[in-house]
Amino acid sequence: MSDTQPPVASPPPPNPEDLMAALFVNLVMQQTQMALMLLGRVAHPETGQTVQDVEGARMLIDQLEMLEVKTRGNLTEPEAKLLKQNLMALHMAFVEAVEGEGSAPSASPTPAPSSTPASPAPAADAPTATPDTESRKKFSKKY
Numbered sequence: 001m002s003d004t005q006p007p008v009a010s011p012p013p014p015n016p017e018d019l020m021a022a023l024f025v026n027l028v029m030q031q032t033q034m035a036l037m038l039l040g041r042v043a044h045p046e047t048g049q050t051v052q053d054v055e056g057a058r059m060l061i062d063q064l065e066m067l068e069v070k071t072r073g074n075l076t077e078p079e080a081k082l083l084k085q086n087l088m089a090l091h092m093a094f095v096e097a098v099e100g101e102g103s104a105p106s107a108s109p110t111p112a113p114s115s116t117p118a119s120p121a122p123a124a125d126a127p128t129a130t131p132d133t134e135s136r137k138k139f140s141k142k143y
Helices: 016-038 054-070 077-107 120-125 131-139
Strands: none
Touching: 016 054, 016 077, 054 077
C-alpha cells in the first residue's frame, strides 16, 4: 500500500486573460512571419526558397497596423511593445524590399528613352526622368 500515490491534481484551467494574451502574441508573430516570408526575408517552409510578394506583405502589414489602432489602450505594455517592434521591423523590411525591387526596374527604363547623343543626360535626369518610379512611389505606403 505504500506504492499507491495520491491522485495527481490536474493543473488548473488557464486564466482566460492569459489565454487571450497568448493568442494575441501568436497572431502577431504569425502575421509578422508571413509578411517577412512574402518580403523574401524568410525562406518558404516547404520549398526552402524565398518568395517576394510585396503586395501580399503590404496587406499583412496593414492588418497589423489596423490591429494596433483598434486595440490602442486595451493592450498590456508587453503586448503593445511586441506589436510596435514587429511593425517597425516590418516597415524597414518593406522599404528595403521595395527599394530592392525598384532598383532593378528603374535601371531598364532609363535607357528606354532614346537620347543616345547625350549619354550623361540620362544619368543627370534619372531622378526626374523616371515617371514610372515616381508614380509607383505615390502608391506605395510610406513607413
